[in-house]
Amino acid sequence: MEIITPAKRKELVIGLFGFGVVGQGVFEVLTKTSSFNARIKKICIKDPLKKRRFSETEFTTDANLLIEDKEINVIVEAIDDPEAALHILRRSLEKGKSVVTANKMLVASHLEEIISLQKEFGLPVLYEGACCASIPVIRNLEEYYDNDLLRSIRGIVNGSTNYILSKIFNEGIDYNHALLEAKQNGFAESDPSLDVLGTDAANKLSLLLTHGFGNIVDPGNFIVEGIKRITANDIKHARTQRQKIKLVATIRKTDENKITALVLPQFLNEGDDLYSVDDEFNGLVIESSFADKHFLKGKGAGSYPTAAAILSDLSALRYDYKYEYKKWRSNEYYEFTNDCQLRIHVSSLSVEHLPSDRFIEIEEQHCGPGHSWITGIINASQLAGHDWWKHEELSVIGCCDLFADDIKDKRIRRLSLRLAGV
Numbered sequence: 484m485e486i487i488t489p490a491k492r493k494e495l496v497i498g499l500f501g502f503g504v505v506g507q508g509v510f511e512v513l514t515k516t517s518s519f520n521a522r523i524k525k526i527c528i529k530d531p532l533k534k535r536r537f538s539e540t541e542f543t544t545d546a547n548l549l550i551e552d553k554e555i556n557v558i559v560e561a562i563d564d565p566e567a568a569l570h571i572l573r574r575s576l577e578k579g580k581s582v583v584t585a586n587k588m589l590v591a592s593h594l595e596e597i598i599s600l601q602k603e604f605g606l607p608v609l610y611e612g613a614c615c616a617s618i619p620v621i622r623n624l625e626e627y628y629d630n631d632l633l634r635s636i637r638g639i640v641n642g643s644t645n646y647i648l649s650k651i652f653n654e655g656i657d658y659n660h661a662l663l664e665a666k667q668n669g670f671a672e673s674d675p676s677l678d679v680l681g682t683d684a685a686n687k688l689s690l691l692l693t694h695g696f697g698n699i700v701d702p703g704n705f706i707v708e709g710i711k712r713i714t715a716n717d718i719k720h721a722r723t724q725r726q727k728i729k730l731v732a733t734i735r736k737t738d739e740n741k742i743t744a745l746v747l748p749q750f751l752n753e754g755d756d757l758y759s760v761d762d763e764f765n766g767l768v769i770e771s772s773f774a775d776k777h778f779l780k781g782k783g784a785g786s787y788p789t790a791a792a793i794l795s796d797l798s799a800l801r802y803d804y805k806y807e808y809k810k811w812r813s814n815e816y817y818e819f820t821n822d823c824q825l826r827i828h829v830s831s832l833s834v835e836h837l838p839s840d841r842f843i844e845i846e847e848q849h850c851g852p853g854h855s856w857i858t859g860i861i862n863a864s865q866l867a868g869h870d871w872w873k874h875e876e877l878s879v880i881g882c883c884d885l886f887a888d889d890i891k892d893k894r895i896r897r898l899s900l901r902l903a904g905v
């Protein structure tokens with residue numbers, strides 16, 4: 484009797500869409516792991532005239548040659564247009580092919596349809612590479628954090644903005660130069676405004692929310708601010724406090740049945756796990772009821788780190804792995820809300836732009852020539868769906884203790900200790 488070793492289980496014959504940073508990464512990683520029992524049969528590209536290093540491979544501009552090829556049983560989608568990618572995904576499933584993608588915008592904006600297509604055709608769509616590249620978080624949220632009740636997830640989920648901020652803070656390199664390096668290193672999206680405006684982070688946040696807590700929320704409902712409006716004054720302010728600014732995506736239960744999620748630049752103290760996540764690395768702090776706290780760190784952008792996640796998805800396909808979306812399907816339901824209190828820092832060149840009347844409580848205020856700011860507590864609903872804080876004269880940054888109830892808890896604890904004479 485022949486023994487079926489894992490490697491022999493199922494040969495993967497791959498049709499690859501896209502040969503940019505991610506597509507080439509997949510190609511090279513598969514070439515380097517010959518024991519993997521997978522081969523790329525055809526690659527669909529946009530520009531046939533572009534010079535390619537791998538002339539022996541079959542390149543085509545005709546998507547049908549991949550979709551209609553009966554031998555190809557997996558489509559790896561690595562293009563950057565989410566609508567074209569959705570079309571490829573639909574047709575691939577219809578033709579009986581599993582799909583692996585790292586396209587976060589595709590998944591975040593069409594998740595319900597992607598779930599229903601998987602059900603209709605009984606085939607998996609896997610996308611570990613769409614969230615934090617090399618950090619294995621989606622499958623962990625699906626499987627490992629299946630029973631332990633999660634309280635919060637916060638993290639650095641965009642490599643480019645983290646690279647830019649690290650260069651600014653650690654090396655004094657200016658924003659434009661650091662952005663150029665992020666592009667040259669293949670970290671940035673082909674439209675880098677998706678990185679610097681926080682859109683990419685919001686898309687990843689929505690995947691974390693679905694797999695961690697079971698909510699499917701359009702990223703347009705999140706409060707999202709990128710790094711573009713962080714000023715030299717903000718950076719100086721952080722430095723004088725011995726802090727850094729990083730772009731942080733946060734999901735947090737606001738009470739037993741409600742949950743909020745947002746992307747904001749945030750001041751971080753040295754003691755914060757995310758403080759030393761630098762360059763293109765991503766980091767995630769996952770808090771749960773029983774395990775308490777986990778910290779995951781890994782490369783969050785770039786050719787090989789993303790390809791590594793795709794390779795892992797391909798490997799999972801050999802075992803017929805599918806996401807079950809257990810939390811989304813379960814009866815336990817969190818209502819998504821923007822009704823919670825945040826502690827933020829709003830700064831401006833001039834005091835007249837500062838929105839003092841928006842704050843529930845102003846904790847600190849400074850008015851000086853060329854730099855005025857307020858630190859205080861605001862209801863997040865003052866930010867969600869409103870534009871006043873996107874005014875070009877203002878920059879908004881979350882404080883180290885972003886959630887005001889954390890601060891109240893700490894104050895109560897300090898007061899109790901004082902009363903107890905400790």
Ligand code: HSE
Pocket residue numbers: 613615616640641642643644670671672678683783784785
């Ligand atoms: N542009 C993305 C980033 C690539 O910088 O994180 C990885 O998703």
